[in-house]
Amino acid sequence: MILAVNWSHVWMVTGLGFMMVITLLVVLIFILKLLGAAISGAVKAPKASAPKASAPAATVAAAPASNGADDDLAAIAMALHLYFNGVHDVEPTEIHIKRVERSGWNSKLYGMNNLHR
Secondary structure, three states, X not given: OOOOOOHHHHHHHHHHHHHHHHHHHHHXXXXXXXXXXXXXXXXXXXXXXXXXXXXXXXXXXXXXXXOOHHHHHHHHHHHHHHHHOOOOOOOOOOOOOOOOOOOOOOOXXXXXXOOOX
C-alpha cells in the first residue's frame, strides 16, 4: 500500500509547478526589461547643441560640470582591468613576530582576581 500513489496527480502537480516557475521567470524578465528601459531613458543626459559660429563669445565652450560619475566609472574600469589581467599586490610570505615585554598594561596576570582565601 506504500507505493499506491495516484501518479496522474503527481505528474499534474509537477507539471503545474514547472509551468508556474517558467511563467514567473518570463514575467520577471519582462518587468526587468521595462524597468531598464525606463531608467535608461531617465538617466540619459540631453545632448548639447552645437555652438553657433556667428557669435565669437560662444566659440569658447566651458567644460561640462562632472557630478563624480566619471570618476566612479574610471575607478570601476581600472579595478576590472587589474582583476581580469591578473595584476595583484605581491605580499611577503614571511611572518615576523615581535616579542613584547610584560607590563601591568598587557599582562592578564594582574587582571585576575584572587578569590582563594
